[in-house]
Every structure is written in C-alpha cells, then in structure tokens.
Amino acid sequence: VTRARAQGGPWRPTRFTLRTPGGLSQILVGDGVLAQAGARAAARIKPGPCAVITSRKIFRLHGSRLVRALSAAGFSPSLVFLPDGESTKSIASLRSLYLRFLRARLERRSAIFVLGGGVLCDVGGFAAGTFLRGLPTVLVPTTLLAQVDAAIGGKTAINLPQGKNLVGMFHQPVLILSDTATLATLPSREVRAGLAEVVKIAAALDRRLFARVERLAPRLVRGDRRALTEIVGRAARLKAAIVARDERDLSGVRALLNYGHTVGHALEASRGYRGVLHGEAVAIGIAAACRIGEALGTLPAADAQRQIALLETLGLPVRLPPRVRARSILTHLRRDKKAQGGRIPFVLTASVGSANLANQVTDRLLSRVLDEMGAVGLGG
Ligand SMILES: NC(=O)c1ccc[n+]([C@@H]2O[C@H](COP(=O)([O-])OP(=O)(O)OC[C@H]3O[C@@H](n4cnc5c(N)ncnc54)[C@H](O)[C@@H]3O)[C@@H](O)[C@H]2O)c1
Ligand SMILES: [Zn+2]
Secondary structure (H helix, E strand, O other): OEEOOOOOOOOOOEEEEEEEOOEEEEEEEEOOHHHHHHHHHHOOOOOOEEEEEEOHHHHHHHHHHHHHHHHHOOOEEEEEEOOOOHHHOOHHHHHHHHHHHHHOOOOOOOEEEEEEOHHHHHHHHHHHHHHHHOOOEEEEEOOHHHHHHHOOOOEEEEEEOOEEEEEEEEOOOOEEEEEHHHHHHOOHHHHHHHHHHHHHHHHHHOHHHHHHHHHHHHHHHHOOHHHHHHHHHHHHHHHHHHHHHOOOOOOOOHHHHHOOHHHHHHHHHHOOOOOOOHHHHHHHHHHHHHHHHHHHOOOOHHHHHHHHHHHHHOOOOOOOOOOOOHHHHHHHHHHOOOOEOOEOOEEEEEEOOEEEEEOOOOHHHHHHHHHHOOOOOOOO
16 A cells, blocks of 8 residues: 555545555545546546446435536446345345446446445445456445445455355455545444444554544544544555455455454344444444453453443444343354354454454353343443
8 A cells, every 4th residue: 555645634635555466446535535536537447338336315415426527527327226225235236237237338448336335335346346257446435334444455245145245256446435525414323333443443453543533532423524534544544454465355464354243243143134233233342352352361451441432432332232142142153154163263452453363262251251241231
C-alpha cells in the first residue's frame, strides 16, 4: 500500500493503492468523493455501456449523484435494482443480474458499479467477477461496515440455505470509492455496527488507531463527518495493508481480521441472522475473546477492560442477547467453515493492537465465558 500523495489533514480525502497478485485497486475515501466517480473510473476503464447495481432505497438517497458523475465522464449506465437485505446474496440474484447484463449489452471491458452496503458489494462483485469471466468492477460502498471492511480485499460471496458466504470468489475491484457523506443517511444503529469492525481491526492490529477511536468515540456515535472520514480512511488503509500481505487468506495474516468473529458468527447463526446486526455480534465476540484471554492469562485485565469499555462507549452490546444459550453457540461454532479438524481456531489479543491465532481455547473455557456473558444488561 502506497500513499499516493501528501495529505493536508486527516479529514481530507485519502487516496491509496492496494496491490495484490489479483490486481491493483485504487481506494479513495472522503466526504463528497462520489462526484469524482466518473472521472476516477474513466482513468481505469474505457467509458461506455455499464451497469449500476443498487437498491431502490439506496438509489433514491445517493443514486442521482453517481449517475450524473458517470454520465459526465461518458458512461451510459443501466440501473439494476436488487432488494435490500441479506437474502439478496442468492443464486436467484446472480441469475437476474446476468440477464440484466446481457440486456444492457455489456462486453468484456464494460464496467460494473455497485452502490450499496456489504450485501450488494458481495453479490454484485461476484456477478461482476463471473460474467464473461470477469468485468472491471467499481465499488461505491454506502455503509460504514462496507467502507472499512466488505468493499476492501476482493472477497465476494453469496449464501446457500446451508450457510453464509459458502459460494464466492476473489475479484479485486479496480476502484473503491468511499464517500463518507453517504453515511449521513445511515441509521445510527448501522453506524455503530460498522464501528464494531473498526474496533476489531484496531484492537487486533493497531494500538494507535485504537487510541484515536477512543478519543473520537463521542463524535463518531454522533455521526460527525470529519471524525468518520478520518477513521474510515485509517481503517480502510489498515485493512488494505493486511490484504496486500495475504490476499487469499492463506498465511494466517488476513485471518487476524476474524477477531471477534468466531463467537460473532456462531451467535448470528444461532439467532438465524435475525435481531442482531453483524457488527453487534462482532462486538459481543470481541468481548468474549477479551474474557477468554483474561481467563487464560494471555491478556492483561486492563487491556480487556479497555476494549470492552470502548465497545460500550460506542453503544455496542458486550453481553449475549436474552435467551441465547452457551450450548447453541458451541454447536454453531463447530459447524463454522473455518473449523479445522474439530479444533476451533480463535483470534485473541495479547494486548490492545496485537492479535494472534490461538488454539488453547477449550469448550469448557468457552462455555464458562459465555455463561458469564449471559443475558443481562442488553436491552433488546
Ligand atoms: N466481502 C467481505 O470481505 C465482507 C466483509 C464483511 C462483511 N461482508 C458482508 O457484508 C454484509 C453486511 O454489510 P452491511 O452491514 O453493509 O449490510 P447491508 O448491505 O445489508 O446494509 C445495511 C442496510 O443499510 C442500508 N443502507 C446502505 N447504505 C445506506 C445509506 N447510505 N443510507 C441509508 N441506508 C443505507 C441497506 O439498504 C441495508 O438495509 C454481509 O452480507 C457480510 O457477509 C463481506
Ligand atoms: Zn465482520
């Protein structure tokens, strides 16, 4: 990851490049950068017929600015609407996307734009990566979670009835344009859920970013655009740096980004992906990992408390929701696709900003911690 040019201040747009064996992604984060979409895309892709994948709701909020920018640069966008929600990550959506691409007469070099959250980036990216064996893709993430996480790194996926993200591919977008102004319309609960992923990456990998989030926390929960722009820029850069070292998630480096996700995913699955947002489940997973590390003696109590306190300041849950049993979480943990040979690999922190893969987490310790985190204190 290289810094493309000197920056005037942290709230100014950040621009950097992610280089992987899979390709080169330009990443631009800033307040109002959507207006540059056409010109930035035209620098990488020949303007012409293209598709814009979005939902009706997101298009109503932010679509006209994107279409205007694309048209001004010589693109002729065909709009393709998908419904909002996790169930859109389906084979049925792929089929309808391919049919729309055909109708729009897209060719090998045509661009696919995705305007939306992680759901649309995942399914749209997959359709783009497979249609005609892969079209150049521009992601315009509109949720905090997608701007700091889902849009960066080239992972695309759809779900099967048997589980989440079971089918997918790596397809690096040529351009990722994160306009933090789009976050102004995002419900505050979704903003907080996205902040859980920021806490995750900072707690796992970057002590200074963690301290910065602590400092900006009150502004971030208020949706302060300057604070959000700074934090999204830093978190996106950090994620890109990790992906650059381990694009295909093979060496164990990218796996550190699963901090909080082992328990988080199991909790989501045990609730049938309803009621709890992904970021909220991750917050609970981070709290669990902190308690585990503390019990093992591998994480100082003060570092555990600091992580849990920051999650609470950000209005995120740190205890299990009502009526969730430790046993049901353990059952789902064993089904996780990342479980290898019965052992559940766990990401733990040794201190704030320093994560590692651990294999000494026993079922017994996990049940004890989950019981301690039982359904108290989380109002809904
Ligand atoms: N590919 C990856 O590396 C990766 C990483 C993390 C998560 N993901 C995936 O991302 C998905 C979750 O993404 P998400 O949290 O962005 O959820 P999402 O895409 O479902 O978006 C959440 C909600 O916010 C709405 N929305 C989006 N932008 C908005 C805006 N600017 N204003 C108002 N409303 C807006 C959406 O319509 C939706 O209802 C999951 O499917 C997860 O598996 C992928
Ligand atoms: Zn996540």
